[in-house]
Amino acid sequence: MNFRKYLVLAGVTVFAAAGDSMLSHGMKQIGSISLNHLQGVILAVLNPWVAIGILLLLAFFATYMTALSWADLTYVLPATSLGYVLLALVARFLLHEHVSPLRWLGIVLITGGVGFIAGGPELTTHPHVEPAETAHEPRVAAAPTPLLAKDARNGAPTAAGGVER
């Protein structure tokens, strides 16, 4: 994990939290959408807050895809859940929603969970399973170099018992 990868993970966190907040703000302006008037969901996009929220969520998606290209899903997802700490701060101080002490405790637990993940390896897919598995798949023939180089790199930390690089 280098600085650039941490920056990508930070982007995932911030864009997700900011996007959700913008969406929430916009949807509150629009009000409840009736199940009988489903076109209301489409029209919601015309609200500027919803539009900005969607742009931010697109940025989130780009960083999320980048992170998933070199890290486990079970590594990236908890890292993104740090966004709920951000989200609670935004909900409390910008949207003026009530955040109870129990919810704050929940946020602390989520943060603790993220702390557990952050110390471990970001990629754990078995080096012994992958070559056997990929040997039967045509995609290896299309791009042999990156996949093999990646496997070799990933093999090292797993063999060493997940020691910090």
Next chain:
Amino acid sequence: MGHPRLLVELSDEFMKGIYTWSAILAIVFASVVGDVLLARAMKQVGDVGALWRRAGLGTVIGRTLGNPNFLLGVMAMAVAFFSLLFALSWGDVSLVAPAAASLTFIGNAVAARIFLHERVDRRRWIAASLVAAGVALLAG
């Protein structure tokens, strides 16, 4: 006179809760399916940063958009997104967003182990439990 109005208000709150939680469950299911497909797609694409430096951004985008798992994953995410819009119009953002995405995280821990063969070790299960507890408190 006050009783009927009270009942109407109670049943309104109740139905709103049902709608919100149904939307949250829809988000969770669609997100787990989407996340697993997208994670698989991006592992097939390979390290985006390295690929970008070697072959350019066009190759990264082309290879990503041309991946069937990616397209299916995006469709699942679209379903999750519209469910999120519904949920947000019925409930508070500080309930809907953490509840949906953190329940998604738990579903993903199981799905990643089964479908992506990720090694979900004790460290990651502890993290899953902590986040699960956090979710329960956030929803309470």
